[in-house]
Ligand SMILES: Nc1ncnc2c1ncn2[C@@H]1O[C@H](COP(=O)(O)OP(=O)(O)O)[C@@H](O)[C@H]1O
């Protein structure tokens with residue numbers, strides 16, 4: 539596999555914050571690459587530097603063979619960007635918005651209409667193309683923005699928190715379109731999200747926290763790395779339970795979060811029956827599950843992804 543994005547020792551320092559602290563990674567051609575991290579992790583700052591919207595403090599970025607510092611226009615011409623905030627012209631129709639973009643990117647005149655129909659088809663907006671954008675729902679607007687991002691046949695599509703503000707059903711729908719795009723067009727996709735379930739669709743995920751990449755691998759490998767099962771436990775007296783566990787249980791890693799005791803064990807089957815007998819404190823609830831990306835984040839940072847570091 540060859541890498542289409544290569545980032546080396548990248549940093550960004552704002553006046554008061556080291557937003558990105560020297561990160562390194564490669565994105566392979568054709569993959570969905572996800573940046574997962576809490577608010578303020580540095581995801582947007584990184585994506586904006588790759589897309590040439592923001593100047594790095596130091597480090598290098600090569601994308602599609604172009605150095606971001608030296609070939610800004612070449613980079614911009616070969617990528618599509620879908621940002622968090624809506625950037626459509628609400629007073630224009632869907633078709634007109636796309637035509638505007640074709641002109642801006644100098645898509646040859648003879649190809650414009652055909653390309654517009656092609657991208658509208660992908661996002662299921664053929665029948666709505668003559669309607670003004672102001673009449674669209676949030677999900678339709680997002681789909682139109684994706685269509686627009688595709689018009690100039692980018693090799694990489696950037697999506698920064700593309701589903702923020704959408705309801706769960708629309709979010710799920712949007713991911714179907716994104717997966718369809720990957721299948722149909724083989725476009726490399728670089729997305730950021732702070733939703734764990736969304737990061738799961740990525741081929742590889744970089745987990746970002748406080749300006750650093752703390753892990754990078756496929757979601758499966760990240761979870762397998764933690765291994766085993768997680769037992770979530772509530773008791774009538776968690777302090778007492780923790781004391782008992784520390785005295786009697788040796789084979790589990792123990793953490794406490796939101797008043798729930800988490801025990802990470804190699805295999806819950808072997809562990810659970812003897813564990814229940816061991817504990818004197820009555821158990822009020824017990825849940826066994828496989829590790830999620832949240833557990834991966836927790837394992838690396840000691841926090842859940844929704845919690846702030848302060
Ligand atoms: N224009 C800016 N000026 C100063 N600080 C900024 C600016 N943009 C972002 N930051 C800070 O940089 C850090 C990373 O922000 P950001 O890249 O937006 O994170 P994310 O997209 O992961 O939520 C945060 O601490 C944020 O407050």
Ligand SMILES: [Mg+2]
Nearest residue numbers: 581582583699
């Ligand atoms: Mg952001």
